[in-house]
Amino acid sequence: MSVQLSQRFDVIVVGSGAAGSIAVKELTERGLEVLLLEAGPDISDADFAPLPPEPVRPMGIGLYPRAKAAVLRRQPIQVRRAFFSEKTSPFLVNDLQNPYSVKGQDFLWVRGRQLGGRLHSYGRVLLRSSDYDFDGGAGRERGAQRWPLRYADVEPWYDRVEEFLGLYGNTDDVPILPDGKYIGASSLTAAEHDFADKTRERWPERRGIAWRYAAPNPQRVPLGILAARRTGGLTTRTDAVVRQITIDDRTGLADGALFIDRVTKREHRVFADIVMLCASTIESVRLLANSGSSRHPNGLANSSGIVGRYFMDQTPSLLFGDTHRFPGWEDDTSAPADAYYGAAGGLYLPMMEGFAADSPFVGGYAVQGVLGRIPVPTGHPGAVGMMGFGEMLPHKENHITLHRRRTDAWGVPIPRIHVTLTENEKALLREQVRGMREMAENAGVRVNFAGSTLGLDSKRVFPDADPFSRAIFRASFTKSLAIGAAIHECGGARMGDDPATSVLNPFNQAWDVPNLFVTDASCYVTNGIVGPTLTIMALTARACAHIASEHAAGNLTRHRAGTVAE
Known part of the structure; x- marks a missing residue:
């Protein structure tokens, strides 16, 4: 009734x-x-009580927090997401x-x-x-x-x-990304600047820019x-x-x-x-x-x-690695700090490359990355995380x-x-993974893994991790990069x-x-x-x-x- x-x-x-x-x-x-x-x-404010800093744990690494969240919050699907966080769960x-x-x-x-x-x-x-x-x-x-x-x-x-x-951002004059109205500039870390420079030196059409992002909302x-x-x-x-x-x-x-x-x-x-x-x-x-x-x-x-x-x-792909050339991490002060979430910011690369006559796919993809922003212990190499977002075509x-x-x-x-997934999306995913690895290695990044829902591009993952964690990671990877992982x-x-x-x-x-x-x-x-x-x-x-x-x-x-x- x-x-x-x-x-x-x-x-x-x-x-x-x-x-x-x-x-x-x-x-x-x-x-x-x-x-x-x-x-x-x-x-309420109680939902946003500050938590201790936490490292970003890619899928299958740091299994206990994920398993604990899945049991306590009844979230066996939500904890599959690539960038697991106790703050967002x-x-x-x-x-x-x-x-x-x-x-x-x-x-x-x-x-x-x-x-x-x-x-x-x-x-x-x-x-x-x-x-x-x-x-x-x-x-x-x-x-x-x-x-x-x-x-x-x-x-x-x-x-x-x-x-x-x-919003924080810059006037970048990138045709596929119209400029907006910004209250302040966004910035790149030293590692991100280096990555963007080395990428453009080898591929002049690939221009990396700083993220455009909303100011934190303390209310x-x-x-x-x-x-x-x-x-x-x-x-x-x-x-x-x-x-x-x-x-x-x-x-x-x-x-x-x-x-x-x-x-x-x-x-x-x-x-x-x-x-x-x-x-x-x-x-x-x-x-x-x-x-x-x-x-x-x-x-x-x-x-x-x-x-x-x-x-x-969008077709999601992921790469994680580290760079010894830029140890530690930088605190981005472009925007006001957020007591709960921390700072936003990173590198964005639009990649419109699927239109050549001999291309196995049509469409483009973007790479959204963070280099030298993730907290790591003093002296450790800087952490690198990159996610690809590919153009999925409409099919009835x-x-x-x-x-x-x-x-x-x-x-x-x-x-x-x-x-x-059609053959076009599969070809695009393979190109996303290949392209991200190629750019990362060109910039001197040691790649710990790269892959998509089609699988990892190499069996050699996380050389510093224990064999059990590596095995679990390989077994669970494709589930965490299923279509939908882009959340778009x-x-x-x-x-x-x-x-x-x-x-x-x-x-x-x-x-x-x-x-x-x-x-x-x-x-x-x-x-x-x-x-x-x-x-x-x-x-x-x-x-x-x-x-x-x-x-x-x-x-x-x-x-x-x-x-x-x-």
């Missing part, structure tokens, strides 16, 4: 992470009354309560459920996409659909978000939520596991949501003029699929049959569905993730110009349900080499301006003939 909350809101926003936190700010600052629903608990889900199913290629779903979502566990790297991405990226070589907008459409919203968050609650609270127009309901978006049978418009209290497991119903999904890619697709009705028999907003289709991540066969029998701890059908999943509710081939219009508005908007990365058409977080935020801000204008005109609260699927 459901319990109804009396107030009707202008907008319900589902999810409080990158998209949701920006959405509530933009909407409330435009005068709308907003209800924010977050599946996880609220946060509490902000990731209990896997036993939040299962998912995989068909085809293994998929590692790293996710958080609390106020702020994965903003408490991401690396704060925020990069703009370019017209390379919006024109379809490498997918255009294979006839992939282009985005229904261009960089010029999103540029002012990038500006707005960056100026609000406060912990996402800045967008804090801004929304100051307007007086935000109501927040944590511990609200949304099960379904509800539809008014008379108009065909969304009229609210059903959610289950995470603690009491009691069902509640809430009402609004507009519903905005910001729950993260897989969760938003899951909600659309679980919100079917007589008007929407194949799932909400799915008259095209595209909901769940063209799901992507890669999709998300609902499991027919299994549910989570709150009775909601779990997602089933169907992912298979996207697609499944793509935007477009044609309702027959897309779910959303260019303003993230559902073709079938005009008062339903989806602004997380499920709206992605293609996935390039940069992380999606900043673009998610910019597209959300842009959609919110559209929502406020259309709501004021009354266009989102009445049925318009021909716009709602019958």
